[in-house]
Amino acid sequence: MTDENSTTGAYVTPGTEFTRDQRYIATRITADRRDGFPIEPGRYRLVVSRACPWANRAVIVRRLLGLEDAISMGICGPTHDRRSWTFDLDPGGVDPVLGIERLQDAYFARFPGYERGITVPAMVDVSSGKVVTNDYAQMTLDLSTQWRELHRQGAPDLYPEHLRDEIDAVALAVFRDVNNGVYRCGFAGSQAAYGRAYDRLFARLDWLTERLSTQRYLVGDTITEADVRLFTTLARFDAVYHGHFKCNRSKLAEMPVLWAYARDLFQTPGFGDTIDFDHIKRHYYAVHTDVNPTRIVPKGPDLTGWRTPHGREELGGRPFGDGTPPGPVHPGEEVPAEHTAGAMAG
Template sequence: MTATQSTAEAFEREPVEVTERITADGSSRWPVEAGRYRLIVARACPWANRTVIVRRLLGLEPVLSMGIAGPLHDERSWRFHLDPDNRDPVLGIEFLGEAYRAADPDYDAGITVPAMVEIASGRVVTNDYAQLTLDFSSQWAAFHRDGAPDLYPQAHRAEIDEINEQVFRDVNNGVYKAGFAKGQSAYERAYTELFDRLDALSDRLATRRYLVGDTITEADIRLWVTLVRFDAAYHGHFKCNRHKLSEMPVLWAYARDLFQTAGFGDTIDFEQIKQHYYGVHAEINPTGIVPAGPDLTNWLSPHGREELGGRPFGDGTPPGPPPVGEAVPPVG
């Protein structure tokens, strides 16, 4: 199908507003330092999920604590409604917006996860989700665990960056462009671009286990966080319904392969994902009813991707189990 996208009808993602970096090389006012910062995420959010996975794979848990906002929020921002007294136990705040306003009392832009908060001052340092995981790989290298994989190998960075840009535009953000479109033409354009890109990615992954090289990289992480939410949220809630993920054989096997890899499936809480999308977006789902399905046990079924070879962690090793307090409910 063809469609002409109207700017008035199209969803446009707001840019992040707090883009300072935490660096080890003295290039910013925020130095990498063990125990200084707290990573604030939400299990529901794909952008935050990227940081949770990279933090796990690189073994940064001992030096970078993690606060988890609940799946529900309102105009006051993400809130810590799953914690005792509805407050983050380290920062002592009820709403993430409090940390943004600690950095800027007049802050009125998007209050988003992931966010890095300096614990002592309680202020947000950065919410630059696109840069955060790259900095975990580079700037935080001194704190990587023994056996940490190279998720952003120098030799493949140009290829990873190119794929990341395509995946962001058409898939990561594409499902939102379809779901929040205000007109038929904008929706149909986003829908077409999404599935055209998924078809191209399926072709690429039909003969190779991972997107770039023979190991898991940043590119796989960025694609996977959208795929894992596809059937639970985007297929129905965002009208991305040409096919379910489970009806796209290559991408479904690829997604299950990673789900069953340490550091991926053990970061996913499907109930919180559904509670967020169906419970917060009142303009799309005014009843707030959260669907009972889909069946999740098939995420543990054999995928057969080992036949394509590849070394998931390269010369590294899998991460250990999640820290106490960070485990998610098992599937099945």
Template sequence: MAQGSYVEPSFTRDTNYIPDRITRDARDGWPVEPGRYRLIAARACPWASRAIIVRRLLGLEDAISMGLAGPTHDANSWTFDLDPGGLDPVLQIPRLKDAYDGRFPDYPRGITVPAIVDVPTGGVVTNDFAPMITDLATQWTEHFRDGAPDLYPEPLRAEMEEVMRRVYTEVNNGVYRCGFAGSQEAYDEAYGRLFTALDWLEERLAGQRYLMGDAITMADVNLFTTLVRFDPVYHGHFKCNRGKLIELPALWGYARDLFQTPGFGDTVDFTQIKQHYYVVHRDINPTGIVPMGPDLSNWMTPHGRESLGGKAFGDGTAPGEIAVAERVPSADNPVLGPDGLLLT
């Protein structure tokens, strides 16, 4: 499997995504229509994990089906090697690139997840991960489960956008700037920016349970997908090693609080996360050896965040038990029951 090259003199993410949006008014030609679209994700990818979590929290499983690519990919495409025969069972394709090429022949940019595919035509609709989850939270409301939380509350949106922008540029993207830095100068700058932002988050979360106050929002989803990968991957593999997440009391408690909340930890696959980063990034880890550690059982230890008040789902309720077909199979993972408690 030929791997791509990731290290750059100074890493800059290519954000030239397919901008189409699925909306009630179908302004881009894509109407909200249950059963029409398929979310293609990978549990290994933090950007795709956002969409997986939001879909589950809102109860959109019946409205939007989901296909999962395997944790490793070559330089050209994510592949459906987890499925029988190596084909996505709905789209009947072996590589996500086939859906991109199905709409844009010889698609010239990176084949990324998450992607939403139009099932009738087999062509990709969008891979723009940020507006994708905003639209799931605002355009599909008629198809939410009973008790779905408001992940994008209108009174908080202006402040949320500021918080999410800083989290994205300094933390979500910041770990990649460290890991893919091709010079000492670029790494040093990236390292400083990352830990400045983590210190800001540590202070913010010391006095409130969630990023925006007393209930979870999309801002928490966006931060969680980086925090859950921090000690298993970013601390060592990406050299984000001033300290581990477990050494930041507020952030570590916050991350465990979310992990133990239905819809978060029950979508995390630590095995696939480690396989993806350590196997795919051969220019950082030439041997492809996947580390055994760290010990992940500590994700289920008491976090004490209840003392800050608030309720995860606000006036709503937790999602029900995860569908059997979508349960995380990895032996590495602490296993959560439908009540969010550890199963033994």
């Protein structure tokens, strides 16, 4: 195990299969106050890193639902050490709202000596400085269902009740074989473990190709939580997973249906405008020293193709259903222009 990886629990153990520690803080922020944390505008701060695919989900959902004024956002830098994600992007290296240098301070404020991963995304109670939850899967569902009264006018329904069983089933398959599957490839401790993960990953991508060849979105005719969950992995596929994690049967750009689907979402407000390719590449290649001991960050690949036409409109569908696209990115939350697809030419 390397120190640089320990804050997220991602590392290589020789001879074994990678197993993700999924023991997250299960506290929820709900309308009925069931866990003592009610829905309250301005009370909580969402702490993320733009490098992290799990945090990227929360960034997208918060933006699509228009919760920027209700939930502030703190952005950690793309790299971390063995102790914690840090706020090195902020003046003085201190989060301007929480007043801390390291995310671990919010974890320790509630759980002294917290021994599991100091992970993003994390919801922090601003007044107490204590972490509330880091359960990323439940977090985005709660943003859709529990925070509804604070959604912007025209916010899409990302988790429609009549489609929840199908969304959950698709999202689970995507998590097991794709979202977590790329990590099972990258952190495999044996050839056999890598081979099993690789086969499952590309079998699932082939299944997704077939599903998306006749429909624009994963479930129904609008964007749902399932699309958000798949997109954040696809956005990182060619930049890091293909090479860094040895997921190299095909690049995303060589899988026509998935590549068009990913570009369709990337060009939809709320998706591509949350993607920081510079942070993504620097995080994976610099932090995962088990996989990349030199910490050299590759110059490629050429990412300008994300802006090219995708043609998915021909399949119909209504991206936001009866709702509307989100407005401009909230001031201060813009991805630097030099970190976007149009600027990353390799």
